[in-house]
Amino acid sequence: MPELLQYLLSGVTVGAVYALVALGFTLIYNASDVVNFAQGEFVMLGGMITFFAWQAGIPLPLAALLAILAAATIGVLLNKLAIEPARGAPVASLIIITIGASIFLRGSAQLVFDKQLHRFPSFSGDDPLRVFGATMLPQGLWVIAGAVAVFLVLWLFFARTLTGKAVLATANNRIAASLVGINPNHMMTLSFAVSAAIGALAGVLVTPITLTSYDLGVAMALKGFAAAMLGGMGVPAGALVGGLLLGLIEALTAGYVSSVYKDAVAFILILVILFARPQGLFGRKAMDRV
Amino acid sequence: MKFGVIGGALALTLGLAGPALADIKIGASVSETGPASSLGDPEAKTLKLLVDEINAAGGVLGQKIKLFLYDDGGDPNKARTFATRLVEDDEVVAIVGGSTTGTTMSIVSVVENAKIPFISLAGAIEIIDPVKPFVFKTPHTDRMACRKIFEDMKAKGFSKIALISGSDGFGASMRKQCLQVIGEFGITVLAEETYGPNDADMTPQLTNIRSKAEVQAILNPGFGQGPAIVTRNYGQLGIKTPLYQSHGVASKSFIDLAGPASEGVRLPGTAVLVANLLPANDPQKAVVSAYTSAYQAKFNQPASTFGGYAHDGLRLLVDAIKRAGKAEPKAIRDALEGTKGFVGVTGTFNMAGGDHLGLDLTAFRMLEIKGGNWALVQ
Numbered sequence: 001m002p003e004l005l006q007y008l009l010s011g012v013t014v015g016a017v018y019a020l021v022a023l024g025f026t027l028i029y030n031a032s033d034v035v036n037f038a039q040g041e042f043v044m045l046g047g048m049i050t051f052f053a054w055q056a057g058i059p060l061p062l063a064a065l066l067a068i069l070a071a072a073t074i075g076v077l078l079n080k081l082a083i084e085p086a087r088g089a090p091v092a093s094l095i096i097i098t099i100g101a102s103i104f105l106r107g108s109a110q111l112v113f114d115k116q117l118h119r120f121p122s123f124s125g126d127d128p129l130r131v132f133g134a135t136m137l138p139q140g141l142w143v144i145a146g147a148v149a150v151f152l153v154l155w156l157f158f159a160r161t162l163t164g165k166a167v168l169a170t171a172n173n174r175i176a177a178s179l180v181g182i183n184p185n186h187m188m189t190l191s192f193a194v195s196a197a198i199g200a201l202a203g204v205l206v207t208p209i210t211l212t213s214y215d216l217g218v219a220m221a222l223k224g225f226a227a228a229m230l231g232g233m234g235v236p237a238g239a240l241v242g243g244l245l246l247g248l249i250e251a252l253t254a255g256y257v258s259s260v261y262k263d264a265v266a267f268i269l270i271l272v273i274l275f276a277r278p279q280g281l282f283g284r285k286a287m288d289r290v
Numbered sequence: 291m292k293f294g295v296i297g298g299a300l301a302l303t304l305g306l307a308g309p310a311l312a313d314i315k316i317g318a319s320v321s322e323t324g325p326a327s328s329l330g331d332p333e334a335k336t337l338k339l340l341v342d343e344i345n346a347a348g349g350v351l352g353q354k355i356k357l358f359l360y361d362d363g364g365d366p367n368k369a370r371t372f373a374t375r376l377v378e379d380d381e382v383v384a385i386v387g388g389s390t391t392g393t394t395m396s397i398v399s400v401v402e403n404a405k406i407p408f409i410s411l412a413g414a415i416e417i418i419d420p421v422k423p424f425v426f427k428t429p430h431t432d433r434m435a436c437r438k439i440f441e442d443m444k445a446k447g448f449s450k451i452a453l454i455s456g457s458d459g460f461g462a463s464m465r466k467q468c469l470q471v472i473g474e475f476g477i478t479v480l481a482e483e484t485y486g487p488n489d490a491d492m493t494p495q496l497t498n499i500r501s502k503a504e505v506q507a508i509l510n511p512g513f514g515q516g517p518a519i520v521t522r523n524y525g526q527l528g529i530k531t532p533l534y535q536s537h538g539v540a541s542k543s544f545i546d547l548a549g550p551a552s553e554g555v556r557l558p559g560t561a562v563l564v565a566n567l568l569p570a571n572d573p574q575k576a577v578v579s580a581y582t583s584a585y586q587a588k589f590n591q592p593a594s595t596f597g598g599y600a601h602d603g604l605r606l607l608v609d610a611i612k613r614a615g616k617a618e619p620k621a622i623r624d625a626l627e628g629t630k631g632f633v634g635v636t637g638t639f640n641m642a643g644g645d646h647l648g649l650d651l652t653a654f655r656m657l658e659i660k661g662g663n664w665a666l667v668q
Contacts, residue, residue, distance in 0.1 A: 007494045126522075209491070
């Protein structure tokens with residue numbers, strides 16, 4: 001019994017990490033149908049900038065804030081310098097631009113920072129919390145709380161605010177959105193800034209658990225992308241549930257089947273689910289009016 | 291008159307160019323950037339540091355060393371291209387480098403054809419077994435690390451262990467080497483787990499190991515962040531079974547990343563890590579202290595095991611050139627093979643026709659983490 005609980009706690013912790021990354025994909029996808037493959041680099045930047053600011057003597061909360069603001073700025077620059085000039089290009093081209101941006105950001109981080117692994121202290125210490133013989137790190141709770149908070153904010157944003165609806169309208173029909181007075185460029189800038197900030201927040205929260213280095217982004221983006229696809233790309237609830245589900249499948253496979261097949265089992269399950277529901281668990285079916 | 295001036299200028303130019311032409315050209319291709327940069331970066335720094343040092347002290351056989359250093363980014367294809375360039379365009383007399391087994395194997399195919407001596411900085415035993423005439427290496431093999439660890443386990447009376455290894459190249463290779471020699475020590479593996487190189491939590495695997503009460507020790511062959519996370523999770527779960535790490539994480543940053551849970555962890559490492567702990571009568575004391583303090587002074591970071599491999603590679607080469615009396619590939623190769631009792635920072639090298647590594651288990655020191663620092667296990 002303590003074993004099962006330990007697997008579940010591990011799965012939820014890792015799943016919350018995936019969910020946080022997956023949530024970052026939501027906004028840009030909703031604004032433009034573009035899957036931003038540089039999302040993992042924002043996670044990396046969040047961790048790396050926080051570490052180097054903290055090492056330079058800035059208190060941790062301030063360093064984290066600085067990292068989030070810096071990442072948001074980089075997100076805006078990415079949109080202004082790389083995505084906006086290619087306005088009108090097909091979505092596939094824009095996705096390839098984000099892959100290029102990801103390689104560029106990774107290379108720059110390697111030069112600006114360094115190639116070592118880094119970690120900063122957990123927010124509430126490293127003493128594990130004990131629950132019926134199983135343990136969990138307090139930082140895991142921070143990650144879960146972060147994922148739930150980001151989910152709530154995004155959900156409220158899309159469901160309750162005019163700006164959120166404007167973002168969705170932009171993706172739906174750019175010209176129609178402009179005609180009703182929405183500036184699509186502003187919406188894109190906003191979604192890149194907020195997505196980058198979400199990514200950086202994820203980096204700040206997960207670094208005490210996963211550690212960080214300049215090349216962490218690729219692996220993060222891959223798992224986050226899988227989680228987002230599983231839950232339904234563009235749906236905040238899908239990102240949250242997809243991430244947690246992926247983490248739980250991995251942990252339970254490692255616990256009860258074999259750690260060798262952990263990733264294989266997770267990806268096969270994702271494939272099976274996507275065969276049955278190509279739009280993901282929570283995704284809306286794409287409908288084109290003829 | 292005019293011709294005289296030109297002739298004079300020409301002679302002057304040639305005269306000035308003369309010594310430069312006679313430089314001893316040594317090539318290097320290491321993975322300064324890319325996934326293996328934690329190996330290649332200190333290696334490149336060490337090579338530059340040593341070449342400057344040797345040239346400032348008058349060079350070798352009265353000639354200066356000219357280093358042709360390329361960054362292959364960990365890509366075997368690039369390593370092959372650079373090796374070809376070193377041989378054909380730069381016309382080097384010897385090559386040091388190949389941070390990973392992959393890049394090393396690329397360089398090997400080039401140097402074996404060109405008959406240029408090559409000292410590899412990568413771990414795999416396949417590099418020198420079977421022996422290739424022009425290929426040498428300085429790092430101990432993974433198999434030696436396994437033997438060193440099992441020796442220590444046997445001395446402590448552990449005969450039933452659990453294995454948790456990374457699924458990356460290093461972890462998978464070392465796991466295989468360990469399982470090949472484990473029988474010699476009468477040790478059996480009761481539980482086996484793996485994890486991916488980017489996994490964030492290994493508590494399920496460690497929970498499974500913990501549930502096997504007979505396990506007396508845990509071995510974690512791995513590289514990068516994996517072993518640090520395994521160690522943190524080991525502490526989180528409150529496991530009391532002794533934990534052994536591999537030489538893949540033998541650097542001070544591992545202790546920082548793994549935190550207090552690393553207390554009591556044992557691993558095989560080289561003398562570079564414990565320069566200040568070596569007794570004064572240790573044969574490696576002088577050379578290790580000189581290297582680590584020069585590296586620290588120049589780059590303001592502690593020297594690593596990997597930089598130590600490059601140190602020994604270049605020093606072995608220089609030693610061979612001195613003994614050969616000329617900087618010519620065939621002569622250097624023969625002298626390298628005749629290396630006896632050469633004290634490097636990794637160990638004492640005794641090469642032979644059938645042994646192009648020349649290290650034995652004494653090159654490894656068994657280390658234990660005590661009070662957040664390394665301690666020598668006696």
